[in-house]
Amino acid sequence: MGFEPDGAMWRTLLDGCRAHKNVDLAMHAAEQILKLNPQDAGSYILLSNIYANAGRWDDVAGIRKVMNEKGIKKQPGCSWIEVGKQIHTFVLINEIKIQLESLIQRLVRAGYVPDLNFVLKDLEGEEQREDSLRYHSEKLAVVFGLMNLPKGQTIRIRKNLRICGDCHLFVKLATKLEKRTIVIRDPIRYHHFHDGACSCGDYW
Known part of the structure; x- marks a missing residue:
C-alpha cells in the first residue's frame, strides 16, 4: 500500500x-x-x-x-553557566562562526588578505597565524549585528581593547560589501566605518 x-x-x-x-x-x-x-x-x-x-x-x-x-527567524540556541554566583549567557556562537566564515570568503574575493603583522602569538605556518586572527571579538560582533539588526541599521560595537589593524581592514571591507555603516568604540577613539573607509583615515 x-x-x-x-x-x-x-x-x-x-x-x-x-x-x-x-x-x-x-x-x-x-x-x-x-x-x-x-x-x-x-x-x-x-x-x-x-x-x-x-x-x-x-x-x-x-x-x-x-x-x-x-522573514523566517531561527529560535536562537542559548546556554547558561553559573560561575562565581553569576549567570553567563552564550548565544549563537556556532552559527556566528559559520556566518563569519561565509563573510570572510566573500571578503577574500573582494581583496581582503589577513594582515599577519597583527598575530600576537608565536605560531608556525601561515594557516595557523591566519586562524589566530579569525575569531577576534569585533569580527564576531560585526557578524552578529549583520545577522540580527534590520538591513540598513548602523551596527554599534564597544571594545575594551584597541582594534587591531587586521580587524580594522576587515570592517572597512565589510561595510563596502554589505552596504552597512559600522561604528566601533575602542579605548582610543570612535571608528566610523562606511563604504570601505574609516573616519580615522587609517591612523589611530
Missing part, C-alpha cells in the same frame, strides 16, 4: 544527509519539506549547516538571504 511521505519522514532523511554528507540528496529533501511547510526554519538551518560542512559558503549565504527575505 503506497503512501506519501510526510514532513517528519523528509526531515529524518535530511538529518541523515547531514550525517553522511550527501549534499545533493539533502537539497532534494529540503525542497520537499519546504513545499509542505515553507516557514520551517529548522530545515533551512539544517541545510545551511550541511552546506557549511561541505565548504559551500555562497550557498550558506544564499539560505540566510532567503530566510531574511521571507
Whole structure:
C-alpha cells in the first residue's frame, strides 16, 4: 500500500544527509519539506549547516538571504553557566562562526588578505597565524549585528581593547560589501566605518 511521505519522514532523511554528507540528496529533501511547510526554519538551518560542512559558503549565504527575505527567524540556541554566583549567557556562537566564515570568503574575493603583522602569538605556518586572527571579538560582533539588526541599521560595537589593524581592514571591507555603516568604540577613539573607509583615515 503506497503512501506519501510526510514532513517528519523528509526531515529524518535530511538529518541523515547531514550525517553522511550527501549534499545533493539533502537539497532534494529540503525542497520537499519546504513545499509542505515553507516557514520551517529548522530545515533551512539544517541545510545551511550541511552546506557549511561541505565548504559551500555562497550557498550558506544564499539560505540566510532567503530566510531574511521571507522573514523566517531561527529560535536562537542559548546556554547558561553559573560561575562565581553569576549567570553567563552564550548565544549563537556556532552559527556566528559559520556566518563569519561565509563573510570572510566573500571578503577574500573582494581583496581582503589577513594582515599577519597583527598575530600576537608565536605560531608556525601561515594557516595557523591566519586562524589566530579569525575569531577576534569585533569580527564576531560585526557578524552578529549583520545577522540580527534590520538591513540598513548602523551596527554599534564597544571594545575594551584597541582594534587591531587586521580587524580594522576587515570592517572597512565589510561595510563596502554589505552596504552597512559600522561604528566601533575602542579605548582610543570612535571608528566610523562606511563604504570601505574609516573616519580615522587609517591612523589611530
